[in-house]
Amino acid sequence: MAKSKSVLWTIKVDKAFDNAVQKTLSLLGYKSKAELTREAIREFLIRRKLFSLLGGEPSLDISPKLPPKDALTEIQKILSDIPTEKIDEEVNAAREEVAKELLGED
Amino acid sequence: MKSRRISSNTESRVSAILDCNIWIQLLLGKNNLLQQKIIIQKYPLIITSYGIVEILRVLKRFASQWKKNYFDLEEKFWDILNLESIQKEFQAPISESLLNEIKRAPEYRLIAEALNLEIKDVPYIVTAYQFKAILVTTDDRTIISKRQDLNKRLGIIIKSLNEFLEII
Secondary structure, three states: OOOOOOOOOOOOOOHHHHHHHHHHHHHHOOOOHHHHHHHHHHHHHHHOOOHHHHOOOOOOOOOOOOOHHHHHHHHHHHOOOOOHHHHHHHHHHHHHHHHHHHHOOO | OOOOOOOOOOOOOOOEEEOHHHHHHHHHOOOHHHHHHHHHOOOOEEEEHHHHHHHHHHHHHHHHHOOOOHHHHHHHHHHHHOOOOEEEEOOOOHHHHHHHHHHOHHHHHHHHHHHOOOHHHHHHHHHHHHHOOEEEEOOOOOOHHHHHHHHHHHOOOEEEHHHHHHHO
């Protein structure tokens, strides 16, 4: 019988931290705490230059799967149902979020 | 303040920095002429880690609200950035670059105060100054309204999207 490639983590945290993570999920659009946790730890390793543990520098190795033009066509198809009138609203909200988080905008 | 001439080293075309709104217009296929100039004619662009984070955040919001697979969107966005005419201005993995952005936050705040800009516009202004690139923006509230002053003081050329598409 083949061994599973996954292991299960159980992490105990206090309620305040759990609330913060829960709010982060909806704020950043993660589907689960598990998804957020995996990405957060991955980013933690990248920041400490432990790329080798992850198999290399992920963001430097932008391995193309599609030619740029095809990728654009695909992304346009995926996003074709976004209502035009909502675009500016979403862009402005995203820019405000990023500025607040990274630049300390009040 | 001296005024700088905009020029590129070897290309006849001066590189451009597109703001987040314009990148999203491109990704959504909302402007055929823009798509033709950038993707087909490969107009030279510069993108920084800060710009990428803004764009990815918009994609994340789209994914969250309209039930899209964010990682699929992100992957395709990186594929688009492989266009050889796009200069990616970050030497470290994106998270590391972000830390550097954060470290520059006080300077960005200072520049915003000094030039009476919104702080979120400062990374674009800094990059335009650094690379003598044209800054293309849809923001007529602050950047466009201050462009004469920014050009006089820093030599930065700022264009609206329509103006940019007319001259390239």
